[in-house]
Structure formats: structure tokens, C-alpha cells
Amino acid sequence: MKLPPQARRLTVIVSVLAVAGVTAVLATDPIDTKAGTDWWSPNDARPFPALNLYRNANGFSTTLNAAGVTTTKGHPFFTPLGSNGRACITCHQPSDGMGLSVESIRLRWRESQGKDPLFAAIDGSNCPSQPQGDAASHSLLLNRGLFRVFRPWPPMDREGKRIEPQFTVEVVRDPTGCNTGKQYGLQSSTPTLSVYRRPRPVANIKYVVSMGFAFEPKNGLPLPIDWETGKQTSFNLLADARAFTLRDQARDAMRDHLQRSAPATASDLDRIVEFEQQLFSAQSHDALGGSVTAEGAKGGPEVLRDESAGDLQYAGSPVWKEFLPWKLAKEGSQEQQAFRASVARGADLFANRTFLVWDAAGITSMQFGNPVRNSCAFCHNMQHTGMDVAPGQVDLGTTNEPFAKPAPELPLFKLTCKDNFKPHPHLGRVIYTQDPGFALSTGRCVDIGKITIQQMRGLSSRAPYFSNGSAATLREIVDFYDQRYNIRFAEQEKQDLTNLMSVL
Amino acid sequence: MRTLIALLGMSLPLASSAESVTFIACPIYRDTDAGRKSGCWLADDPKTGRRYDVADALIKPILGREILVEGVVTARDANSCGGVILEPVSVSVLESQCKQHLIPAEGFPSRRFILPAKTLQPANIERAVPAGPYENREYSVYFELNGDFLLYQHSEVIIDDAVTYIRAAKPKRIIVTGYADTQGFDVAGRHISEPISIARARAAVLTEALLRLGVDKKAIVQRAEGGAPDDAMAQQGLKQAGKRRVTFRVEVASSK
Numbered sequence: 174m175k176l177p178p179q180a181r182r183l184t185v186i187v188s189v190l191a192v193a194g195v196t197a198v199l200a201t202d203p204i205d206t207k208a209g210t211d212w213w214s215p216n217d218a219r220p221f222p223a224l225n226l227y228r229n230a231n232g233f234s235t236t237l238n239a240a241g242v243t244t245t246k247g248h249p250f251f252t253p254l255g256s257n258g259r260a261c262i263t264c265h266q267p268s269d270g271m272g273l274s275v276e277s278i279r280l281r282w283r284e285s286q287g288k289d290p291l292f293a294a295i296d297g298s299n300c301p302s303q304p305q306g307d308a309a310s311h312s313l314l315l316n317r318g319l320f321r322v323f324r325p326w327p328p329m330d331r332e333g334k335r336i337e338p339q340f341t342v343e344v345v346r347d348p349t350g351c352n353t354g355k356q357y358g359l360q361s362s363t364p365t366l367s368v369y370r371r372p373r374p375v376a377n378i379k380y381v382v383s384m385g386f387a388f389e390p391k392n393g394l395p396l397p398i399d400w401e402t403g404k405q406t407s408f409n410l411l412a413d414a415r416a417f418t419l420r421d422q423a424r425d426a427m428r429d430h431l432q433r434s435a436p437a438t439a440s441d442l443d444r445i446v447e448f449e450q451q452l453f454s455a456q457s458h459d460a461l462g463g464s465v466t467a468e469g470a471k472g473g474p475e476v477l478r479d480e481s482a483g484d485l486q487y488a489g490s491p492v493w494k495e496f497l498p499w500k501l502a503k504e505g506s507q508e509q510q511a512f513r514a515s516v517a518r519g520a521d522l523f524a525n526r527t528f529l530v531w532d533a534a535g536i537t538s539m540q541f542g543n544p545v546r547n548s549c550a551f552c553h554n555m556q557h558t559g560m561d562v563a564p565g566q567v568d569l570g571t572t573n574e575p576f577a578k579p580a581p582e583l584p585l586f587k588l589t590c591k592d593n594f595k596p597h598p599h600l601g602r603v604i605y606t607q608d609p610g611f612a613l614s615t616g617r618c619v620d621i622g623k624i625t626i627q628q629m630r631g632l633s634s635r636a637p638y639f640s641n642g643s644a645a646t647l648r649e650i651v652d653f654y655d656q657r658y659n660i661r662f663a664e665q666e667k668q669d670l671t672n673l674m675s676v677l
Numbered sequence: 678m679r680t681l682i683a684l685l686g687m688s689l690p691l692a693s694s695a696e697s698v699t700f701i702a703c704p705i706y707r708d709t710d711a712g713r714k715s716g717c718w719l720a721d722d723p724k725t726g727r728r729y730d731v732a733d734a735l736i737k738p739i740l741g742r743e744i745l746v747e748g749v750v751t752a753r754d755a756n757s758c759g760g761v762i763l764e765p766v767s768v769s770v771l772e773s774q775c776k777q778h779l780i781p782a783e784g785f786p787s788r789r790f791i792l793p794a795k796t797l798q799p800a801n802i803e804r805a806v807p808a809g810p811y812e813n814r815e816y817s818v819y820f821e822l823n824g825d826f827l828l829y830q831h832s833e834v835i836i837d838d839a840v841t842y843i844r845a846a847k848p849k850r851i852i853v854t855g856y857a858d859t860q861g862f863d864v865a866g867r868h869i870s871e872p873i874s875i876a877r878a879r880a881a882v883l884t885e886a887l888l889r890l891g892v893d894k895k896a897i898v899q900r901a902e903g904g905a906p907d908d909a910m911a912q913q914g915l916k917q918a919g920k921r922r923v924t925f926r927v928e929v930a931s932s933k
Contacts, residue, residue, distance in 0.1 A: 387800045387837070387890065390829035394882070395836075395889035405800075405889065485799070527713060540829050542737025544706060544779075547713045595772070598739060 211268050212281055215253045215260035215290070218246040225267040226457065229274075231633040231675040235457035236267050236376060237474040243448065249441035250448045255431030258290035261423075261445060264320070264430065265375040270454040270631030272374035275318035275642070282308065282315060295432055296321040300351035300367070313349070313582065317642035319369035321351065323429065324415070324613045326359060326366040331400055338616035339594035342366065345605065347584040368608040369583060370412050370640045376454035376474075377558055377630050382407045382419065383483030385555070385562035391535045392565065407483075409564040412624045412640045413614045419446040453477040454631045456676050461512040463505060465676050468513065469498030472676055477557055477630065484556040491524035492550050492559055493673060512672060515665075519673025524550045528660040532576075532599040535567035535623050543599065549654070552626060559629035559677070566623035569657070571639045572608040573600065573622030576657050578643045583607045590618040597621055607641055630677050647674045696750040697914040698722060698729070698763065701865050703775035704738035707758055709787030717758030717787050718768075720746050723865065730760035732788065734768035735831050736821050741777040745769040745822055745869065749914035759785045767918040769822035797833045804841040811846035811929045814839075817907065818883070819922045822858075823871055825878040827886060836883075840890045843927055850928040851887065852898045855880030858920035859903030871921065876901035879923040887925070 211227065221243040225236040245251040250261045265271045281289050287306050294301040297320060303310035313319040328336045342359065344352045351367040352358045359366060384407050389396045396405040399418050406417040416422040420442045427433040453474035458464055465472025472495055486492035497520055502513035529544040530536060536552060537543035545551075552567060553559035561567075570576025588604045596602040597618045604621050611623035624640045638644040644653055648671045655662050662670070700722040707717035718732045731738070731746055738744045748763030755761050798804070816839045818832040827833065843851065855877055861870025880899045888894055910919025 384800045386797055386833075388797060388829075388833045390833065393826040393828070393832075395886050398889055483799075483801075527710070529708065529716075537739070539826070540736050541714065542706070542716070542718060543739040544708075544716070545714060545737070546708070546710065546716050551713070598742075598770075 212277070212284070213251075213262045213266055215251060215258065215262060216246075217251065217262075221245050221251075221267075227268040227634070229268075229456075229633045230636075232456060232460040232462075233458040234270050234454060234631055234634040235474050236271055236452055236454040237478060239451040239453060239478050240448075243451075248444060248448065250445050253290070253431065254427055254437070254441065255433035257293040257295065257432045259293060259431050261375070261426065263289075263291050264372045268634070270374050270634035271376040271452055272631065272635035273318065273372050274635045275316070275637055278318055279315055282311070287311070293432070296323070296430055299349035299369075300354065300357060302350060302354050302356055313369050316582070317369070318371050318637055319642050320372060320430070321349075321367050322370050322412075323351075323357070323365045323367045324413070326364045326613075328614055328616045336616040338612075339618045340588045340590045340604075340612070340616075340621070342609075343587040343589070345585040345587050346581070348582055349584060352584050352586075366586075366609075366613065367584070368613070369642075370608070371637070371642050373411070373627060374454060374631055374635060375449050376452040377477050377628055378419065378450045378452070380477070380482040380555060380558040380560060380628060381409050382450075383555075383562075385483040385485055385564075389565055390563055391539050391567070393539070396564075407564055409560060409625055412608075413611050414566060414625050415614045419449060454634070456631065456633050459512065459676050461508060462499075462516060462672075462676060463509055465496075468502055468504055470513075471495040471498075480557055482555075482557075483562060485562045486524065486550055486554050486556055490556070491520070492554060492556055493520035493523055493677075495557070496520045496673065496676065515669045515672045516676055518666075519669035519671070522549075522662075522666055522670055523553070523673060524548055526660075526662075526666070528658050530658060533567055533569060534597065534599055534619055534621075535565060538598040538619060553629065557630075561626040564626070566611040566620065566625050568599075568610070568622040569624065569639075570622070571624065571643055571653070572606050572610060572641055574605040577607055577641075578653070580607055580641070580643065583641065588612075588618075588621055594618055610640070629674065632674050632677055647671045650674065695914060697748070698750060699745075699747045699862075699864050699917070700724060701743055701745055701771070701867065703778060704731075704740060704742075704744050705778040705780060706738075706740050707780050707782060707785060707787070709758070709782040709785055711787040712789055714790035715787045717760070717785065719758060719760045720744060722746075728760040730755065730758045730762045731766050731768055732758060733762070733764045734766045735828055736768050736770065736824075738768055739770050740779060741774055743771040743773045743775050745771060745864070747915055747918050757786055757788045759783070765913050765915055767819075767821070767915055769824070771822070793830055793834075795834050796830055797837055804837075807842050807845045809845070811842075811848075813926065813928050813930065814842060814846075815924055815926045817909075817922050817924045819910070819918065820879060822869065822921060823875055824921070825875060825882045827882060836886055836890070839925065839927065840887065840892060843887075843892055846927065846929050848896060848927045848929050850898060851892065851896050852900065852926040852928065853880045853883050853887070853923065854900040854902055854925070855883070855923045856905050856907075856920055857901075857903050858917060862917050869917075871903075873901060873903050876903060879921075883923045883925060 223238050223241045253260050264273050294305050298310045299313050327338045347353050387395050399406045410416050416425050423445045424437050427437050455474045457473045496516050499513035499517040502510045527546050527548050531544045555562045590596045590602040606622050609621050612620040644650045651667045651670045702720035705719040720731050721728050748766030751762045751764045753762040857871035857876035907919030
């Protein structure tokens with residue numbers, strides 16, 4: 174694809190500045206470009222720059238390539254390795270912090286008239302059985318940014334052995350038809366359960382794969398072992414933790430999203446994993462607050478590149494301390510000072526405002542009690558990313574009733590815990606869910622609706638949020654938590670938290 | 678040498694002369710809002726009507742689910758939460774449901790959360806290698822009634838210490854024995870006991886933990902037994918709770 178002139182200019186200038194060591198570009202006024210206008214297609218063959226600066230609704234994000242410029246021609250991350258024309262880059266766009274916003278998806282639909290491999294029937298449509306090329310058949314992707322993720326049912330363990338599930342599954346409702354149809358559903362020759370999820374960003378990966386501690390307390394065991402290396406793994410990959418390593422994740426994506434039938438080559442896996450680990454992405458410039466490194470703040474991707482990963486936050490070193498210097502903001506316009514002070518208050522609230530955490534299996538089922546009083550940083554406790562060092566999966570209520578936002582466009586499942594197994598610790602024996610989450614990997618009742626906690630960097634680049642895209646905006650994230658836990662944030666506090674997330 | 682590391686992670690006075698209580702109750706959460714993990718957990722003994730403070734239990738209750746309380750009455754200040762403090766105390770969350778009792782602070786200050794004296798170290802911190810000569814050692818971790826879940830921090834610290842020792846001592850054999858309180862006991866007209874299958878599950882989970890931390894599978898022998906008392910826990914007044922455990926004996930030299 175040809176680059177629009179503006180985007181080309183931006184890329185070239187940023188590359189030149191990076192080569193010259195002028196990273197101060199982030200503190201200057203960025204060059205105007207629009208998110209989604211610089212779509213990277215597979216086999217574009219243009220170099221992947223050292224700095225990728227893109228506009229989004231709240232300012233600009235930067236994806237930093239720590240290895241400098243990468244030649245993409247023939248690189249497996251940028252090459253279609255399967256049968257549907259997609260490459261990794263298709264769903265991990267630089268303009269979107271190496272994730273994929275629904276805004277970019279819609280634009281790509283319009284620009285390609287629905288022909289881009291992004292909209293491949295296998296998972297870019299609500300169900301492959303629906304008429305392709307019709308926007309209605311891709312409504313979950315176009316409206317919520319959701320791809321179909323299809324899992325074998327009952328689940329299989331790492332050696333391909335059937336896991337005896339602790340619960341039965343009934344499809345209450347499925348507008349996509351995928352779970353009820355004979356070709357792809359639970360009654361098919363290869364029983365499959367389809368759920369719909371957002372892609373996660375391929376950036377700041379050293380934090381995602383870091384192991385703060387050797388134990389995984391939410392499951393009451395040490396971290397699991399990678400079958401290839403025999404070493405422990407972070408257990409922080411993918412919503413349902415079905416892949417333990419980046420190599421496993423790449424294999425999974427090649428098979429299911431790129432529709433590759435042959436095994437991935439070791440060389441391709443090595444190069445993909447290497448490339449993923451050299452990318453650092455974050456908001457770098459806010460439309461109101463200006464550079465995220467101004468006045469002592471330490472936002473942006475350089476800090477992510479330079480800091481150690483997997484460190485636990487604590488009272489003396491709270492998560493998002495990067496923005497606490499803005500408490501004393503005094504430079505720039507009054508509007509700019511006010512915004513920076515708001516971000517700092519948001520950081521303070523995030524770490525210190527306590528509330529009662531209820532019925533969040535994973536957290537409230539592991540010994541802390543239900544309820545337990547704590548702050549956002551209780552779970553979002555990893556320095557620089559807001560992931561969970563612990564690590565693990567938690568049922569926030571984004572997919573499980575009664576807390577999930579109603580979504581008649583999504584499937585709804587009724588899961589019933591069998592009599593010979595313990596019921597769910599908070600939801601009992603019968604659970605209604607839009608996505609069983611981690612339980613699709615384990616088959617356990619306690620894991621129903623648990624989703625692996627995501628990193629919080631680059632949020633402004635990749636709306637909507639939560640694994641099922643149920644929060645269209647950052648403000649909706651705050652509203653969800655406010656209602657879910659009856660926190661009763663004041664309006665200003667909601668804005669402060671929203672502003673904080675917008676500069677991450 | 679036999680090293681027994683107790684569940685509570687701290688040295689406690691022996692409770693031979695102290696009053697022990699065992700009862701089933703519906704837990705009460707007093708929301709004192711005194712910082713992280715600060716709320717009070719209370720339970721009323723239905724037989725005496727006495728209100729106890731069970732916040733020192735390693736496993737905190739789940740509101741709306743009955744709990745089995747086993748503890749020792751202390752003379753510590755009861756004014757922090759509004760109940761007589763039990764310490765040591767074991768809480769097991771039962772499957773039976775009850776009313777959710779969430780009450781306000783009512784002027785009680787609570788006790789601020791204090792980190793345990795010994796916590797699990799980050800993975801990147803080098804463990805001090807224990808000096809030889811190496812001897813046989815035995816470790817124990819404890820569970821709630823019918824539970825096989827290794828407890829955050831407490832079980833983790835014990836297992837981490839043990840694995841550090843195992844890596845240094847390179848034992849010939851590690852005998853993992855799961856125990857269950859198969860005989861059980863009566864409380865409030867209910868008979869409380871565990872099936873032998875939970876003993877096997879406890880041995881299996883401990884074995885899995887050792888394997889994930891790199892212990893050689895060939896060195897591990899797995900067993901299950903019912904009803905064996907645990908002297909250390911019994912001396913602390915938690916006789917029944919002590920039966921819900923797994924021990925793992927690290928044998929450097931062949932045992933007789």
C-alpha cells in the first residue's frame with residue numbers, strides 16, 4: 174500500500190531524528206497525521222522505523238523500535254504465513270500502539286470495501302457461515318473490534334489430552350450462529366466454542382513475559398512450565414492464558430488467525446519473538462498536557478524500554494509514579510497545568526483510593542476474603558504497565574452476569590457446575606456468561622469469566638477496552654469500576670482517572 | 678534433624694492452658710476503612726453468643742458462606758474490631774450459604790494490615806545456598822477443610838525455602854504425604870470430616886509445585902494418609918486443623 178504523503182513525511186522525519194539520537198522529538202509539537210491513514214499491509218516492504226509517531230483522539234502515541242530500523246521485506250511479522258493473506262502486522266498496527274482500534278478497523282473496511290484480509294471469514298466475521306462481504310456479517314469486528322476466538326470443547330491440556338470439564342455448557346443465545354450451527358458449533362464434528370475478543374498489543378512485551386515471583390497465587394501453584402524450555406513462564410499472555418510463551422502465542426495465531434496449516438518454522442518464530450520484544454509503545458504527547466516527559470514526568474516509551482520489568486509497586490513506589498511530578502505543574506497555559514495536575518491526582522487515586530473489592534474470583538477467592546478493601550493498584554500492581562505481577566486471571570465481571578454490560582449482539586452461555594465439583598465461589602452453580610475466559614483453558618468452575626489482566630499502556634491508541642470491547646471509551650472503564658464496586662467516585666475523580674489513562 | 682515450619686509463620690506461645698474454641702458461624706465483615714486489607718472479620722459463636730475476631734486467620738471468610746472457626750482465645754485488646762481476638766486461628770470456608778453481614782465501623786478502628794515477617798522474595802533475588810552438611814528435613818503446609826489450595830505467601834515461603842534446600846542438598850528421595858482428617862469431629866451437631874481423596878489431592882498439588890520449581894520427578898514419592906495428628910499444631914491449640922496438611926520429607930541419607 175502507498176503511504177499518504179503526510180504519514181510518509183512523518184515516518185522519515187522521525188527515523189532521521191532517531192538515528193541522530195534526537196529523541197527530544199517527543200517533547201516538540203508532533204507533525205499532523207491521522208490514526209488509521211497509515212495502514213500497514215503485509216508485504217509493504219517499507220522499513221519499520223525506530224520511532225513511529227501517530228495521532229489519536231487524545232494526542233500522539235509513539236512506538237519505539239529498540240533495534241532501530243527493521244527491514245520488513247521477508248520478515249515473518251510482516252509476511253503472510255498462512256492462507257488468508259494476513260500477517261501479524263495486520264492486527265498489530267503501529268498507528269494503534271501495535272494493537273488495533275475499532276476506528277482503524279472501520280476505516281480499513283471503507284478503504285478496502287471489506288476486502289482486506291483483516292476481514293477474513295475465519296475470525297474477522299461473526300461466523301464463517303455468514304455471507305462474507307456484508308458488513309452485518311462483520312458487525313462484531315466493525316462495532317466492537319472483536320475477533321472470533323474458537324476453542325475446542327471440552328478443553329485439551331498441553332499434551333492434547335481431553336480435560337474433563339467441571340461444568341456443562343448450554344448456548345442461551347447466539348446471534349452469530351457460530352455456537353449453534355452444525356459446522357462450527359458445539360454440535361459440530363469438532364465441538365468448538367466461539368467467543369469474541371479484542372487483540373492485545375504487541376509492545377512492552379518484556380513486562381508481559383516478566384516473572385516477578387515464581388508463584389502464581391491465584392491458582393495456588395508455582396508458575397507453569399514451558400514445554401519447550403522447561404522453564405517457568407509469566408502466565409500473563411492472552412485473555413484465557415492458552416499460550417504460555419510468545420512462541421506458543423505465535424503458533425496459535427498462525428494456525429487460527431493466519432490459517433496456516435503447516436507447522437511454524439523455528440526461524441520464523443525466533444524472528445517474530447525477537448521483533449515483538451524490541452517494541453515499546455505508549456502515549457507520548459497529550460493534546461492538552463503536551464509532552465508526557467515535561468516537568469519531570471516520565472511517560473512515553475523510552476522509560477518502558479529502559480526500566481526493569483516485573484517490579485511490584487508499593488506505598489513508597491506506587492504504580493504510575495511517573496506522573497506524580499505533575500502535582501506541581503506550573504509550566505504552560507492554565508489549561509495545560511490543570512490537565513497535568515488532574516493526571517497526577519488520577520495516579521494518586523489509582524494507587525491509594527480504597528474500596529471494597531467484591532466477588533472478583535481470582536482475587537477474592539484466594540485467601541484475601543470477600544470483600545477485601547484495596548485500591549486499583551491491588552490488581553494493577555506492576556510498575557510501568559499496570560499488569561498484575563502475581564500474575565493471573567481475574568473475574569472483573571466484564572463477561573459474567575450479573576455485572577457484565579448487556580450485549581445482545583454477543584453469545585450468551587449458561588454454564589452449570591456439576592454436582593461432584595465445587596461451585597463457583599461467588600456465583601454458585603449456574604453462571605451466565607458472554608465468555609467463559611480462563612475456564613475455556615482449564616474447565617474449572619472457579620475460572621469462569623476470569624480474564625488475564627492486560628497492560629494499560631497505549632490505551633489512547635486502541636479503543637475499545639476490556640477483552641470483549643464493552644467499554645467504548647476510557648471514561649466507560651472508570652464508570653464500569655465505579656458501578657461494579659460501588660466506589661462512588663466524584664465527577665472530578667472520574668475525570669482524573671480518565672486523564673491518567675489517556676496519557677499512559 | 679526434623680524441621681517443622683508451622684502454618685502461622687511466627688512463633689506463638691503454646692496454648693495448653695488457653696481456651697480453645699471451635700464453632701460454625703456466619704461471618705461478619707466490619708468495614709473499618711483503615712487502609713488496604715484493613716476490614717475486620719468477626720464471627721459469633723452460636724453456643725455462647727460471644728463475638729470473636731478471626732481476622733488473624735490466613736484464610737479470610739467469604740461473606741455469605743458459613744465458616745468453620747478453630748482458634749485460641751487471647752487476652753489481646755478486643756476494642757480494635759469489636760470481638761475477642763482468636764490467635765492462632767484457622768478459618769475454613771464452607772459451601773453452605775448464609776446471610777451476608779456487612780456492618781459499618783461503629784467507631785472500631787480495626788488493625789492495620791501488616792506484612793508477614795517473612796514474605797516470598799522476587800524471582801530475581803538469589804537465594805542464599807544453605808551450607809552443608811545436609812540432613813533430612815521435613816516441611817509441612819496446611820489447608821482449610823476440604824481444601825488443596827496452596828496459600829499465598831505462607832505456603833509459598835515454606836515451599837520456596839524447601840526447594841532452595843533441595844537444590845543444595847540434592848536429596849535421594851522426597852516423600853510427599855498428604856493427610857486428611859478422615860476421622861473428623863462433631864461441632865454444633867454436625868460431623869466434620871474429610872475424604873481420603875483430599876489427602877491424595879494435597880499430595881498431588883504439593884508434588885506439582887515441586888515439579889514446577891524444578892525438582893526431579895524421579896526423586897518424589899507420593900503418599901496419602903488419613904487422620905494423623907500434628908504435634909506442633911496440636912500444641913498451639915489447633916488439633917483438628919493440624920490434620921489437614923501435607924508433609925514432605927527431604928531425605929538426603931537413606932532413612933531406616
